[in-house]
Amino acid sequence: xxDSEIKDEGNLEPTLPFSPRVFSxxxxxxxxxxxxxxxxxxxxxxxLIWLSxxxxxxxxxxxxxxxxxxxxxxFPRLTIxxxxxxxxxxxxxxxxxxxxxxxxxxxxxxxxVENRGGEFPQAVDELMMLPGIGRSTAGAIAALAFDxxxxxxxxxxxxxxxxxxxxxxxxxxxxxxxxLWKWAESLTPQHRTHDYTQAxxxxxxxxxxxxxxxxxxxxxxxxxxxxxxxxxxxxxxKTPRKKIxxxxxxxxxxxxxxxxxxxxxxxxxxxxxxxxxxxxxTTQEEPFAAIRQHCAGRRSISEVRLLGHARHTYSHFxxxxxxxxxxxxxxxxxxxxxxxxxxxxxxxxxxxxxAHKKLLPLIGA
DNA sequence: AATCCGGGGTG
DNA sequence: CACCCAGGATT
Numbered sequence: 001x002x003d004s005e006i007k008d009e010g011n012l013e014p015t016l017p018f019s020p021r022v023f024s025x026x027x028x029x030x031x032x033x034x035x036x037x038x039x040x041x042x043x044x045x046x047x048l049i050w051l052s053x054x055x056x057x058x059x060x061x062x063x064x065x066x067x068x069x070x071x072x073x074x075f076p077r078l079t080i081x082x083x084x085x086x087x088x089x090x091x092x093x094x095x096x097x098x099x100x101x102x103x104x105x106x107x108x109x110x111x112x113v114e115n116r117g118g119e120f121p122q123a124v125d126e127l128m129m130l131p132g133i134g135r136s137t138a139g140a141i142a143a144l145a146f147d148x149x150x151x152x153x154x155x156x157x158x159x160x161x162x163x164x165x166x167x168x169x170x171x172x173x174x175x176x177x178x179x180l181w182k183w184a185e186s187l188t189p190q191h192r193t194h195d196y197t198q199a200x201x202x203x204x205x206x207x208x209x210x211x212x213x214x215x216x217x218x219x220x221x222x223x224x225x226x227x228x229x230x231x232x233x234x235x236x237x238k239t240p241r242k243k244i245x246x247x248x249x250x251x252x253x254x255x256x257x258x259x260x261x262x263x264x265x266x267x268x269x270x271x272x273x274x275x276x277x278x279x280x281x282t283t284q285e286e287p288f289a290a291i292r293q294h295c296a297g298r299r300s301i302s303e304v305r306l307l308g309h310a311r312h313t314y315s316h317f318x319x320x321x322x323x324x325x326x327x328x329x330x331x332x333x334x335x336x337x338x339x340x341x342x343x344x345x346x347x348x349x350x351x352x353x354x355a356h357k358k359l360l361p362l363i364g365a
Numbered sequence: 366a367a368t369c370c371g372g373g374g375t376g
Numbered sequence: 377c378a379c380c381c382a383g384g385a386t387t
Binding site for chain 3: 054056057058059060098100101104131132133134135136137153154155158172210211238241311
Binding site for chain 1: 374
Protein backbone atom coordinates (compact mmCIF):
# COMPACT_ATOMS: atom_id res chain seq x y z
CA UNK A 1 0.00 0.00 0.00
CA UNK A 2 1.35 3.41 -0.95
CA ASP A 3 1.47 6.53 1.18
CA SER A 4 -1.33 8.17 -0.73
CA GLU A 5 -3.62 5.22 -0.21
CA ILE A 6 -2.99 5.28 3.52
CA LYS A 7 -3.68 9.00 3.57
CA ASP A 8 -6.92 8.56 1.62
CA GLU A 9 -8.13 6.07 4.16
CA GLY A 10 -7.16 8.39 7.01
CA ASN A 11 -9.14 11.29 5.52
CA LEU A 12 -12.22 9.22 4.87
CA GLU A 13 -15.28 11.34 5.61
CA PRO A 14 -17.13 9.90 8.58
CA THR A 15 -20.40 10.39 6.68
CA LEU A 16 -19.27 8.27 3.72
CA PRO A 17 -20.53 4.69 3.88
CA PHE A 18 -17.74 3.45 1.59
CA SER A 19 -14.25 4.27 0.42
CA PRO A 20 -14.23 6.98 -2.27
CA ARG A 21 -11.36 5.10 -3.85
CA VAL A 22 -13.51 2.05 -4.49
CA PHE A 23 -16.15 4.26 -6.06
CA SER A 24 -13.77 5.98 -8.47
CA UNK A 25 -11.91 2.77 -9.37
CA UNK A 26 -15.13 0.98 -10.31
CA UNK A 27 -16.28 3.99 -12.27
CA UNK A 28 -13.02 4.40 -14.18
CA UNK A 29 -12.91 0.74 -15.09
CA UNK A 30 -16.45 0.91 -16.47
CA UNK A 31 -15.67 4.09 -18.39
CA UNK A 32 -12.81 2.45 -20.27
CA UNK A 33 -15.27 0.01 -21.79
CA UNK A 34 -18.50 1.97 -22.00
CA UNK A 35 -17.59 5.68 -22.22
CA UNK A 36 -19.00 7.76 -25.07
CA UNK A 37 -16.96 9.29 -27.85
CA UNK A 38 -18.03 12.89 -28.30
CA UNK A 39 -16.67 15.63 -30.58
CA UNK A 40 -15.15 17.56 -27.65
CA UNK A 41 -13.47 14.58 -26.06
CA UNK A 42 -10.49 14.26 -28.38
CA UNK A 43 -8.84 17.33 -26.86
CA UNK A 44 -7.50 19.04 -23.76
CA UNK A 45 -7.82 22.46 -25.38
CA UNK A 46 -9.55 24.65 -22.79
CA UNK A 47 -11.28 26.68 -25.53
CA LEU A 48 -12.97 23.60 -26.97
CA ILE A 49 -13.85 22.21 -23.54
CA TRP A 50 -15.19 25.54 -22.33
CA LEU A 51 -17.38 25.92 -25.43
CA SER A 52 -18.82 22.43 -25.07
CA UNK A 53 -19.53 22.87 -21.37
CA UNK A 54 -21.36 26.16 -21.92
CA UNK A 55 -23.43 24.66 -24.74
CA UNK A 56 -24.24 21.62 -22.61
CA UNK A 57 -25.68 23.72 -19.78
CA UNK A 58 -29.40 22.85 -19.62
CA UNK A 59 -29.07 21.19 -23.02
CA UNK A 60 -28.74 17.61 -24.25
CA UNK A 61 -25.75 16.21 -26.13
CA UNK A 62 -27.89 15.44 -29.18
CA UNK A 63 -29.04 19.06 -29.45
CA UNK A 64 -25.53 20.45 -28.98
CA UNK A 65 -23.46 18.49 -31.51
CA UNK A 66 -24.60 20.33 -34.64
CA UNK A 67 -24.27 23.74 -32.99
CA UNK A 68 -20.82 22.87 -31.70
CA UNK A 69 -19.53 22.01 -35.16
CA UNK A 70 -21.03 25.08 -36.83
CA UNK A 71 -19.77 27.34 -34.06
CA UNK A 72 -16.20 26.08 -34.38
CA UNK A 73 -16.32 26.37 -38.15
CA UNK A 74 -16.95 30.09 -37.75
CA PHE A 75 -14.97 30.69 -34.50
CA PRO A 76 -12.16 28.11 -34.49
CA ARG A 77 -10.09 29.96 -31.90
CA LEU A 78 -10.59 32.18 -28.89
CA THR A 79 -9.11 35.25 -30.56
CA ILE A 80 -11.47 34.93 -33.51
CA UNK A 81 -14.47 34.70 -31.20
CA UNK A 82 -13.29 37.69 -29.19
CA UNK A 83 -12.97 39.93 -32.25
CA UNK A 84 -16.33 38.94 -33.79
CA UNK A 85 -19.42 41.11 -33.37
CA UNK A 86 -21.84 39.83 -30.73
CA UNK A 87 -24.61 39.65 -33.35
CA UNK A 88 -22.76 36.93 -35.23
CA UNK A 89 -22.35 34.90 -32.06
CA UNK A 90 -26.09 35.20 -31.36
CA UNK A 91 -26.86 34.14 -34.94
CA UNK A 92 -24.95 30.88 -34.45
CA UNK A 93 -26.67 30.33 -31.12
CA UNK A 94 -30.19 30.87 -32.48
CA UNK A 95 -32.41 27.92 -31.54
CA UNK A 96 -30.21 26.67 -28.72
CA UNK A 97 -31.91 28.72 -26.01
CA UNK A 98 -30.68 30.58 -22.92
CA UNK A 99 -29.11 33.32 -24.99
CA UNK A 100 -27.33 34.88 -22.02
CA UNK A 101 -24.91 31.99 -22.53
CA UNK A 102 -23.93 33.39 -25.92
CA UNK A 103 -23.52 36.91 -24.52
CA UNK A 104 -21.42 35.58 -21.63
CA UNK A 105 -19.37 33.44 -24.00
CA UNK A 106 -18.48 36.49 -26.04
CA UNK A 107 -17.77 38.57 -22.93
CA UNK A 108 -15.47 35.88 -21.52
CA UNK A 109 -13.58 35.58 -24.79
CA UNK A 110 -12.97 39.33 -24.82
CA UNK A 111 -11.98 39.37 -21.16
CA UNK A 112 -9.43 36.59 -21.70
CA VAL A 113 -7.92 38.17 -24.80
CA GLU A 114 -7.76 41.68 -23.38
CA ASN A 115 -6.62 40.97 -19.82
CA ARG A 116 -5.14 37.50 -19.72
CA GLY A 117 -3.15 37.14 -22.90
CA GLY A 118 -5.79 34.84 -24.39
CA GLU A 119 -5.18 32.11 -21.80
CA PHE A 120 -7.68 30.47 -19.47
CA PRO A 121 -6.88 30.54 -15.75
CA GLN A 122 -6.47 27.07 -14.27
CA ALA A 123 -7.80 27.69 -10.76
CA VAL A 124 -11.47 27.03 -10.10
CA ASP A 125 -12.04 30.28 -8.21
CA GLU A 126 -10.51 32.30 -11.04
CA LEU A 127 -12.54 30.46 -13.67
CA MET A 128 -15.67 31.24 -11.66
CA MET A 129 -15.04 34.96 -12.02
CA LEU A 130 -15.62 34.72 -15.77
CA PRO A 131 -19.16 35.43 -17.08
CA GLY A 132 -21.27 32.31 -17.53
CA ILE A 133 -18.92 30.05 -15.56
CA GLY A 134 -20.28 28.86 -12.21
CA ARG A 135 -18.81 26.38 -9.81
CA SER A 136 -19.75 23.26 -11.77
CA THR A 137 -18.58 24.53 -15.16
CA ALA A 138 -15.39 25.84 -13.56
CA GLY A 139 -14.80 22.40 -12.06
CA ALA A 140 -15.43 20.73 -15.41
CA ILE A 141 -12.92 22.98 -17.21
CA ALA A 142 -10.32 22.57 -14.46
CA ALA A 143 -10.72 18.80 -14.51
CA LEU A 144 -11.07 18.21 -18.25
CA ALA A 145 -8.59 20.75 -19.60
CA PHE A 146 -6.06 20.88 -16.76
CA ASP A 147 -6.60 17.52 -15.04
CA UNK A 148 -7.04 19.21 -11.70
CA UNK A 149 -8.84 17.46 -8.87
CA UNK A 150 -11.95 19.65 -9.03
CA UNK A 151 -15.49 18.37 -8.44
CA UNK A 152 -18.48 19.05 -10.67
CA UNK A 153 -22.14 19.00 -9.73
CA UNK A 154 -24.20 19.05 -12.89
CA UNK A 155 -27.59 17.43 -13.32
CA UNK A 156 -26.11 14.00 -13.92
CA UNK A 157 -23.89 14.05 -10.85
CA UNK A 158 -26.65 15.53 -8.72
CA UNK A 159 -28.97 12.66 -9.65
CA UNK A 160 -26.27 10.02 -9.08
CA UNK A 161 -25.35 11.35 -5.65
CA UNK A 162 -28.97 11.66 -4.55
CA UNK A 163 -29.32 7.96 -5.28
CA UNK A 164 -25.95 6.68 -4.08
CA UNK A 165 -26.43 8.42 -0.73
CA UNK A 166 -30.21 8.04 -0.68
CA UNK A 167 -30.64 11.75 -0.02
CA UNK A 168 -33.97 12.38 1.65
CA UNK A 169 -34.27 16.05 0.66
CA UNK A 170 -35.28 18.18 -2.31
CA UNK A 171 -32.11 18.16 -4.43
CA UNK A 172 -32.15 21.88 -5.18
CA UNK A 173 -32.49 23.09 -1.60
CA UNK A 174 -29.64 24.94 0.02
CA UNK A 175 -29.12 22.23 2.59
CA UNK A 176 -29.01 19.46 -0.02
CA UNK A 177 -26.69 21.54 -2.16
CA UNK A 178 -24.11 21.72 0.63
CA UNK A 179 -24.16 17.97 1.16
CA LEU A 180 -24.04 17.19 -2.54
CA TRP A 181 -21.03 19.42 -3.11
CA LYS A 182 -19.32 17.83 -0.12
CA TRP A 183 -19.96 14.36 -1.48
CA ALA A 184 -18.89 15.36 -4.96
CA GLU A 185 -15.66 16.68 -3.51
CA SER A 186 -15.03 13.56 -1.43
CA LEU A 187 -15.57 11.22 -4.36
CA THR A 188 -13.45 13.14 -6.87
CA PRO A 189 -10.04 11.43 -6.92
CA GLN A 190 -6.71 13.23 -6.77
CA HIS A 191 -5.49 11.55 -9.94
CA ARG A 192 -7.04 10.76 -13.33
CA THR A 193 -9.60 13.45 -12.63
CA HIS A 194 -10.03 14.09 -16.35
CA ASP A 195 -11.27 10.56 -16.95
CA TYR A 196 -13.22 10.43 -13.71
CA THR A 197 -15.17 13.57 -14.59
CA GLN A 198 -16.15 12.29 -18.00
CA ALA A 199 -16.94 8.91 -16.48
CA UNK A 200 -19.40 10.25 -13.93
CA UNK A 201 -21.13 12.36 -16.57
CA UNK A 202 -21.49 9.26 -18.73
CA UNK A 203 -22.77 7.23 -15.81
CA UNK A 204 -25.59 9.75 -15.42
CA UNK A 205 -26.32 9.89 -19.14
CA UNK A 206 -26.13 6.15 -19.89
CA UNK A 207 -26.87 4.22 -16.67
CA UNK A 208 -28.20 6.36 -13.83
CA UNK A 209 -30.84 7.99 -16.03
CA UNK A 210 -33.80 9.98 -14.70
CA UNK A 211 -36.24 7.24 -15.65
CA UNK A 212 -35.65 3.48 -15.82
CA UNK A 213 -32.01 3.51 -14.66
CA UNK A 214 -29.98 0.46 -15.72
CA UNK A 215 -28.91 -0.57 -12.23
CA UNK A 216 -27.97 -4.08 -13.37
CA UNK A 217 -25.23 -2.55 -15.54
CA UNK A 218 -24.06 0.01 -12.98
CA UNK A 219 -20.42 -0.18 -11.84
CA UNK A 220 -21.26 1.22 -8.39
CA UNK A 221 -24.46 -0.71 -7.82
CA UNK A 222 -22.98 -2.44 -4.76
CA UNK A 223 -22.29 0.96 -3.13
CA UNK A 224 -25.64 2.57 -3.91
CA UNK A 225 -27.91 3.12 -0.90
CA UNK A 226 -30.97 3.79 -3.05
CA UNK A 227 -30.41 0.43 -4.69
CA UNK A 228 -29.97 -1.55 -1.48
CA UNK A 229 -32.99 0.17 0.09
CA UNK A 230 -35.07 -0.24 -3.06
CA UNK A 231 -35.56 3.53 -3.40
CA UNK A 232 -34.12 4.07 -6.86
CA UNK A 233 -37.44 5.00 -8.43
CA UNK A 234 -38.22 7.46 -5.61
CA UNK A 235 -34.96 9.41 -5.90
CA UNK A 236 -34.05 12.12 -6.43
CA UNK A 237 -37.12 13.65 -4.80
CA LYS A 238 -39.18 15.66 -7.27
CA THR A 239 -39.39 19.38 -6.66
CA PRO A 240 -43.03 20.50 -6.83
CA ARG A 241 -43.55 22.77 -9.82
CA LYS A 242 -45.77 25.74 -9.89
CA LYS A 243 -48.17 26.32 -12.75
CA ILE A 244 -47.26 29.07 -15.11
CA UNK A 245 -49.44 31.80 -16.65
CA UNK A 246 -50.41 32.19 -20.31
CA UNK A 247 -49.70 35.38 -22.21
CA UNK A 248 -51.24 36.40 -25.54
CA UNK A 249 -49.53 38.20 -28.34
CA UNK A 250 -50.27 39.39 -31.88
CA UNK A 251 -47.50 39.04 -34.45
CA UNK A 252 -47.69 40.86 -37.76
CA UNK A 253 -46.46 39.88 -41.19
CA UNK A 254 -46.30 43.41 -42.58
CA UNK A 255 -45.94 42.96 -46.34
CA UNK A 256 -44.70 45.68 -48.65
CA UNK A 257 -43.44 44.92 -52.17
CA UNK A 258 -42.67 41.24 -51.43
CA UNK A 259 -40.76 42.17 -48.30
CA UNK A 260 -41.78 42.00 -44.67
CA UNK A 261 -40.75 43.98 -41.65
CA UNK A 262 -38.67 42.19 -39.03
CA UNK A 263 -36.87 43.54 -35.98
CA UNK A 264 -34.05 42.51 -33.69
CA UNK A 265 -34.88 42.24 -30.02
CA UNK A 266 -32.85 44.27 -27.54
CA UNK A 267 -29.58 42.58 -26.60
CA UNK A 268 -30.49 41.71 -23.02
CA UNK A 269 -33.38 39.90 -21.38
CA UNK A 270 -35.69 37.33 -22.93
CA UNK A 271 -34.46 36.07 -26.32
CA UNK A 272 -31.91 38.87 -26.42
CA UNK A 273 -30.54 39.66 -29.86
CA UNK A 274 -32.86 37.37 -31.80
CA UNK A 275 -35.10 38.47 -34.68
CA UNK A 276 -38.89 38.54 -34.57
CA UNK A 277 -41.98 39.82 -36.32
CA UNK A 278 -43.30 43.10 -34.98
CA UNK A 279 -46.28 42.74 -32.68
CA UNK A 280 -47.69 43.47 -29.28
CA UNK A 281 -49.20 41.81 -26.25
CA THR A 282 -52.98 41.74 -26.01
CA THR A 283 -55.37 41.19 -23.18
CA GLN A 284 -58.62 41.21 -25.17
CA GLU A 285 -59.91 40.40 -28.62
CA GLU A 286 -60.13 43.45 -30.80
CA PRO A 287 -57.51 42.35 -33.31
CA PHE A 288 -58.36 44.43 -36.36
CA ALA A 289 -58.87 47.65 -34.47
CA ALA A 290 -55.73 46.99 -32.44
CA ILE A 291 -53.70 46.30 -35.57
CA ARG A 292 -54.87 49.49 -37.25
CA GLN A 293 -54.16 51.34 -34.04
CA HIS A 294 -50.68 49.80 -33.88
CA CYS A 295 -49.88 50.82 -37.44
CA ALA A 296 -51.57 54.20 -37.25
CA GLY A 297 -49.68 57.04 -38.82
CA ARG A 298 -47.00 54.80 -40.22
CA ARG A 299 -48.36 53.43 -43.49
CA SER A 300 -51.61 52.58 -45.27
CA ILE A 301 -53.12 49.15 -44.84
CA SER A 302 -54.80 47.53 -47.82
CA GLU A 303 -55.78 44.22 -46.25
CA VAL A 304 -55.59 42.33 -42.94
CA ARG A 305 -56.21 38.62 -42.46
CA LEU A 306 -55.56 35.96 -39.86
CA LEU A 307 -52.95 33.39 -40.90
CA GLY A 308 -53.14 31.15 -37.81
CA HIS A 309 -51.94 30.56 -34.29
CA ALA A 310 -48.94 29.11 -32.51
CA ARG A 311 -48.23 28.07 -28.94
CA HIS A 312 -44.84 28.12 -27.30
CA THR A 313 -43.79 27.42 -23.74
CA TYR A 314 -40.97 29.15 -21.91
CA SER A 315 -39.68 28.27 -18.47
CA HIS A 316 -42.08 30.63 -16.69
CA PHE A 317 -45.02 31.29 -19.03
CA UNK A 318 -46.95 29.96 -22.03
CA UNK A 319 -47.16 32.21 -25.06
CA UNK A 320 -50.07 32.15 -27.50
CA UNK A 321 -49.41 33.99 -30.72
CA UNK A 322 -52.04 35.07 -33.27
CA UNK A 323 -50.35 35.68 -36.60
CA UNK A 324 -51.84 38.26 -39.01
CA UNK A 325 -50.81 39.18 -42.50
CA UNK A 326 -51.08 42.91 -43.08
CA UNK A 327 -50.70 43.98 -46.71
CA UNK A 328 -49.59 47.55 -47.08
CA UNK A 329 -50.20 49.92 -49.94
CA UNK A 330 -46.81 49.67 -51.67
CA UNK A 331 -44.39 52.41 -50.72
CA UNK A 332 -40.67 52.97 -50.34
CA UNK A 333 -40.25 51.48 -46.90
CA UNK A 334 -37.34 52.86 -44.95
CA UNK A 335 -36.06 50.61 -42.17
CA UNK A 336 -35.12 52.40 -39.01
CA UNK A 337 -33.28 51.37 -35.87
CA UNK A 338 -33.40 47.64 -35.30
CA UNK A 339 -35.96 47.10 -38.08
CA UNK A 340 -35.34 45.71 -41.52
CA UNK A 341 -37.36 45.01 -44.67
CA UNK A 342 -36.55 41.41 -45.55
CA UNK A 343 -37.54 39.58 -48.75
CA UNK A 344 -40.17 37.00 -47.80
CA UNK A 345 -38.07 34.22 -49.33
CA UNK A 346 -35.23 34.96 -46.89
CA UNK A 347 -37.26 34.32 -43.74
CA UNK A 348 -36.16 30.70 -43.48
CA UNK A 349 -32.52 31.68 -42.98
CA UNK A 350 -33.27 34.39 -40.42
CA UNK A 351 -32.32 33.60 -36.78
CA UNK A 352 -35.87 33.95 -35.48
CA UNK A 353 -36.72 32.87 -31.97
CA UNK A 354 -38.61 29.60 -31.53
CA ALA A 355 -42.12 30.94 -31.09
CA HIS A 356 -42.03 32.95 -34.31
CA LYS A 357 -40.24 30.21 -36.23
CA LYS A 358 -43.38 28.17 -35.69
CA LEU A 359 -45.29 30.81 -37.66
CA LEU A 360 -43.33 30.38 -40.90
CA PRO A 361 -45.37 27.44 -42.24
CA LEU A 362 -48.49 29.58 -41.90
CA ILE A 363 -47.26 32.11 -44.47
CA GLY A 364 -47.90 29.89 -47.45
CA ALA A 365 -51.49 29.22 -46.39
C1' DA B 366 -34.22 31.96 -1.14
C1' DA B 367 -36.81 32.90 -5.16
C1' DT B 368 -37.02 34.22 -9.89
C1' DC B 369 -35.49 34.77 -14.59
C1' DC B 370 -33.73 32.57 -18.68
C1' DG B 371 -35.57 28.05 -23.92
C1' DG B 372 -36.02 24.20 -26.05
C1' DG B 373 -36.41 19.23 -26.51
C1' DG B 374 -38.27 14.82 -25.12
C1' DT B 375 -41.91 11.65 -23.28
C1' DG B 376 -46.51 9.61 -22.70
C1' DC C 377 -51.64 18.75 -24.33
C1' DA C 378 -49.15 17.99 -19.22
C1' DC C 379 -45.11 16.98 -17.40
C1' DC C 380 -39.93 16.30 -16.95
C1' DC C 381 -35.19 17.93 -17.44
C1' DA C 382 -31.44 21.38 -15.89
C1' DG C 383 -26.54 25.97 -14.62
C1' DG C 384 -25.81 30.59 -13.80
C1' DA C 385 -27.10 35.38 -13.01
C1' DT C 386 -29.92 38.48 -10.74
C1' DT C 387 -32.80 40.31 -7.22
